[in-house]
Amino acid sequence: MIIDSHCHLQFPQFQDDRAQVLERAREAGLSAIVVVGTDADASQQALALAEAHPNVFATVGWHPHQAAEFDDEQRLVLRRLAESPKAVALGEIGLDFYRRLSPPEKQRTVFQQMLDLAGELRLPVVIHSRDAEDEAFAILSGWAAQVKGQWPQERPLGVLHCFGGDLALALRYVQLGFLISIAANVTYPNAHRLASVVAGLPLERLLVETDAPYLTPQSMRPQRNEPSFLLETIGRIAEIRAQTVGEVAEQTSANASALYGIAQASASEPAEEREAL
Numbered sequence: 001m002i003i004d005s006h007c008h009l010q011f012p013q014f015q016d017d018r019a020q021v022l023e024r025a026r027e028a029g030l031s032a033i034v035v036v037g038t039d040a041d042a043s044q045q046a047l048a049l050a051e052a053h054p055n056v057f058a059t060v061g062w063h064p065h066q067a068a069e070f071d072d073e074q075r076l077v078l079r080r081l082a083e084s085p086k087a088v089a090l091g092e093i094g095l096d097f098y099r100r101l102s103p104p105e106k107q108r109t110v111f112q113q114m115l116d117l118a119g120e121l122r123l124p125v126v127i128h129s130r131d132a133e134d135e136a137f138a139i140l141s142g143w144a145a146q147v148k149g150q151w152p153q154e155r156p157l158g159v160l161h162c163f164g165g166d167l168a169l170a171l172r173y174v175q176l177g178f179l180i181s182i183a184a185n186v187t188y189p190n191a192h193r194l195a196s197v198v199a200g201l202p203l204e205r206l207l208v209e210t211d212a213p214y215l216t217p218q219s220m221r222p223q224r225n226e227p228s229f230l231l232e233t234i235g236r237i238a239e240i241r242a243q244t245v246g247e248v249a250e251q252t253s254a255n256a257s258a259l260y261g262i263a264q265a266s267a268s269e270p271a272e273e274r275e276a277l
């Protein structure tokens with residue numbers, strides 16, 4: 001059981017060979033893939049993929065890079081998309097003060113509007129936070145306090161996608177009710193800080209993701225990333241934690257299932273159903 005908790009299979013980088021990419025993912029043992037939206041079009045395309053493949057799920061969101069283009073009309077479009085049964089989360093949303101492709105003030109407004117929508121629809125959130133650590137944490141703390149009362153007890157509030165902070169910050173997020181998602185940058189030779197995050201958190205709080213087509217694992221660089229490459233990241237996490245690949249794969253998949261409300265296919269199900277990816 002392996003779940004890629006975050007990728008962008010709807011992006012044009014996959015337009016020529018999406019079917020083969022899905023086939024390689026299945027062969028690599030992936031049981032589900034979550035395709036993440038970044039604006040209205042990308043969210044709609046993620047949902048179309050999810051509707052075409054039983055074990056593909058979608059999130060609906062608006063990336064902080066595109067915040068400048070967000071308006072009330074887009075908010076209504078996203079709201080409608082987020083009500084689809086295969087929309088499993090709101091995201092990716094957040095703040096990016098590293099590339100600053102949209103004005104910070106607009107990023108904050110869009111982030112808050114998306115969080116309000118997630119609270120209203122009781123959907124977990126997929127967070128992108130770069131060079132905005134303290135502010136993103138403060139905003140999410142406020143949101144967590146608001147929604148906690150109506151949230152199912154065991155269900156995480158969301159995930160910090162492609163986590164780039166230190167262990168202290170990761171632990172604060174875990175305390176708040178969030179999961180921490182590890183991407184293939186953990187396979188890079190200089191990933192010491194990320195390795196200490198991986199070693200220091202309970203496995204029950206970790207997710208794995210490819211963020212494909214971005215962030216190709218070390219041995220596959222510089223080609224395009226894809227979900228079947230997730231095994232290298234899982235292998236590195238297992239090595240850092242001195243656990244087996246099977247333990248890391250099983251537990252991170254269970255965590256992703258709990259976050260996104262995805263029912264896990266069990267090994268006892270007929271092969272045809274498990275091959276549906």
Ligand SMILES: [Zn+2]
Binds near residue numbers: 006
């Ligand atoms: Zn992403």
